[in-house]
Amino acid sequence: MAVNLPLPIAANLKPVAGIELGYAEAGVRKANRKDLLVMKLAPTATVAGVFTTNRFCAAPVQVCKAHLEAARMSGAPIRALVINTGNANAGTGEAGLANANATCLALSELLGCDAAQILPFSTGVILEPLPVDRIKAGMPQAIANLKTDNWYNAAESIMTTDTQPKAASRSVTINGKTITLTGISKGAGMIKPNMATMLGYLAMDAKVAQPVLDHLVKEAADKSFNCITIDGDTSTNDSFMLIATGAAGLEVNEIDTPEYKALAEAVIGLSQELAQMIVRDGEGATKFMTITVEEGANVEECRKIAYSIGHSPLVKTAFYASDPNLGRILAAIGYAGIDDLDVSKLNLYLDDVWVAKNGGRNPDYQETDGQRVMKQSEITIRVKLARGTAAATVWTCDLSHDYVSINADYRS
C-alpha cells in the first residue's frame, strides 16, 4: 500500500508532441503482462541520460552510453528507446552485450534507422540470459499501437514490483510558448535489484541543444532521483532519461538564460514528483520522510548526514513503529563521517517540534509532541548544523515487516 500516492489518471497525462509510445505483452518472464515498451522519437529530438555508477553496470546501460556517444559524434539522432521488464540483462558478460545490440538491431530494422539510433533498457532478474527472441517477437505489436497518448500504458509497461504505475504531467509557458512535460518512473533505486531497477523517463516538446540537455539531466537527477533512498542499495540498471522532442516552438540553446531557468524549474519539479512516487511506493513503506540538513559547511556534508539518517535501519524501524526514539537520529548523524562536526551546536526538529537543542535533549521537548508527529504518514526531519549556509534534502520511507517479507519471499 503506497503512502499518499493516488493512481495517475490517464486523461491527465498530456501527450508530448514528437514522442509516441507503444507496448506489448512479450512474455519475457511471465505471460499476460505488459513487459515491452517502445518510445519512438521525432528526428528533431535530443536525448540525455544519467546512469547507475554500479560497477556491475548492465549490458543495456553500456550500450545506451555508447549509442548516446555515437549520436553526438555522427549527428544521427536517437530515434527510439526500447524497455523490457522481467530480465535485467546484467551480470551476463559478452553474451549480454550481444543480446542488447541484437535488440537494437531488430527495432532499427522495423523503424528504418541504424541500430546505434536505438537506446535499450532492461529491468528484472540478474544473471540470466535475456530472451531476445521473445522481445523481438513482441516488437511488431508495440509498434502497431504507437500513440502519443499512451503514457498510462507506458507507465504500466515498465512496472515490476511496483504496486501501481507512476506518471505525471505538467506544462509551463515560457516566452509565450506552452511547453508540455510528461514522465514515468518505476521501481525503487535499489529496493530490489533483481526485479526493480529505478527507471525514469521525462519527455518535453521544447527544442533543447544537446550540451544544454546534458547539463539539465544532471542537474535534474541531482535534485530528484539522486535524493531518494529506500534501503541504500544501488542497482545495476538505474537510468534516468531526459528527452526534448523539439516539436514545440521554444528553443533553449544556452544555460544561464531565463528560458533555461524556467524550463529547468519545470523539469526539476516533475523529476522530483516522479522520484518521490518511487519512495511512496517503496517496498512495505508506511511513511514518507523528508530529511533536510541545513546550515552545513557544504552540500556534500549535508547530503552525507541526510543519507546516514535515511539509511539507518534503526531510524527507519523507529519511524515504522511511530516511536520517537530520537537518540537513533543523533547516533546516525554522529557516524556520518563528518570528522570535525561539533555536535554541541546541533539542533534537531521533527516537523515543528524542537527535539534536540545544542546537541542534547531540548529541555522544553515533550515526548507527547514527538509522538504526535511520529504518528503522521508524512514527516520532516530537520537538522541544523550551525556550520554554514549549505543544505540538502533526501526523501525516504520507513522499514517495516513487509519490507522483509517482500524481499525474503519474492523469489521463493
Place this chain on the structure above:
Amino acid sequence: MAVNLPLPIAANLKPVAGIELGYAEAGVRKANRKDLLVMKLAPTATVAGVFTTNRFCAAPVQVCKAHLEAARMSGAPIRALVINTGNANAGTGEAGLANANATCLALSELLGCDAAQILPFSTGVILEPLPVDRIKAGMPQAIANLKTDNWYNAAESIMTTDTQPKAASRSVTINGKTITLTGISKGAGMIKPNMATMLGYLAMDAKVAQPVLDHLVKEAADKSFNCITIDGDTSTNDSFMLIATGAAGLEVNEIDTPEYKALAEAVIGLSQELAQMIVRDGEGATKFMTITVEEGANVEECRKIAYSIGHSPLVKTAFYASDPNLGRILAAIGYAGIDDLDVSKLNLYLDDVWVAKNGGRNPDYQETDGQRVMKQSEITIRVKLARGTAAATVWTCDLSHDYVSINADYRS
C-alpha cells in the same frame, strides 16, 4: 534465539590473577537485574582501549579517554572500571560529563584512589540524565562481592538486549609461562544504540608495557570487533578495553618479538570469539555469515566490498529466506565504491559452490547447489577480485522479521 551460540559455562571462565569483579542490582532503569559492574585491577595493571568514532561520543567515553591519557602522564595506574547498563549517558552535554566524573569520584573514594584512576562506561537509553545516585548507592554491594571468579556474573551484568551472556577464556604458554585470558562482551555494535552499545573487555595476567598494549588493542580490535556488523549503525558508546594485570611472570615490552606475536595471537583469537558472539546474538539473527574478500589491491578495498555486502538489506533478507538470489551480492560489490573494479575478472563462491565466474554466472552453477548452502546456519561468501594479494573478512547475520519487530517494538 542466537545462532550456534551455547551458553558459557561459569566453571570454564578462568580467573585472571590481578582482576576482581563485583556486580550489583542498582536499579538504574529496572529493578531486580544486575546492572552495575566494578572491575578492580592490581596496581601493576596496564589498560588500553579503542572507542567509538561517533561524533555523538558519550560522556563516559570522553572521560575514559581523558583518564587513560592522565594515567600515561602521571604514571598513576588505572585501578578500576565501572560499567552501568540502563542509561548510556549520551547526548547529555555538560551534565553528562559531570555525572560520569561523579561516578568515578564515588568509586575512587570507596577504593582509596584518585577519580582519574577510574574508567566509567555506560550503555542504555540516549538523551536521558544518568541516575548517578542509584549508581553510587549500588557500589558498596558491587565492592562487597568482588571476586576473581565472577566472570559469568560480570557477563550478565553488562547485558542489555542480549539474549544471553557472552564470555570466553583461553590460555597460552609463552617462554614456559602460562598466561590466562578471559573476556566478556555485550550488545551488538549498533544493533541498538539506545539499549545496546557494543562493549568488550579482555583481561590477561601478562605484564605488558603501555605502548605495547596500545598497539595490541588496536591490532586486536581491527581484526575482531571492527570486522562485525549487524545493521551498519555505529553507537555513541562502543568501547573495547584490553587489560594486562601484570600478575603473571611474562613481560612483553616490545612488539615484533616472539613473545608479542604469541600473546597477540591469543588476544586476537579471543577477541574474535567475543566479537563473533555478538553477531551470533544479533537481533533476530538466524544465520551467521562470514564474508571474505580476497585478491584485492589493498585491505581497504577488500573491507569496503565486504562491508557493502554485509550491510545490504537485500543480501541480508535473501539469506534470511535461504534464497540463492545471488545477483544481489554482485550488485552490492558493484556499488562498494571501487571505481576501477574490473568485474569481468571477479569470482564468487558460496562455501564450496562456484557461483559467478569472470563476472557472470558460472555455466556449471546449479541453483540446487546454491540452495543447499543457503539452507545452512553458517555460510561463507567468498569474493575473489583478481587484483592483488590483500584480503579482509567481515562477520554478519541475516535480516529477519524479528529484527524489525525487536527494533520497532522495543521502546513502545
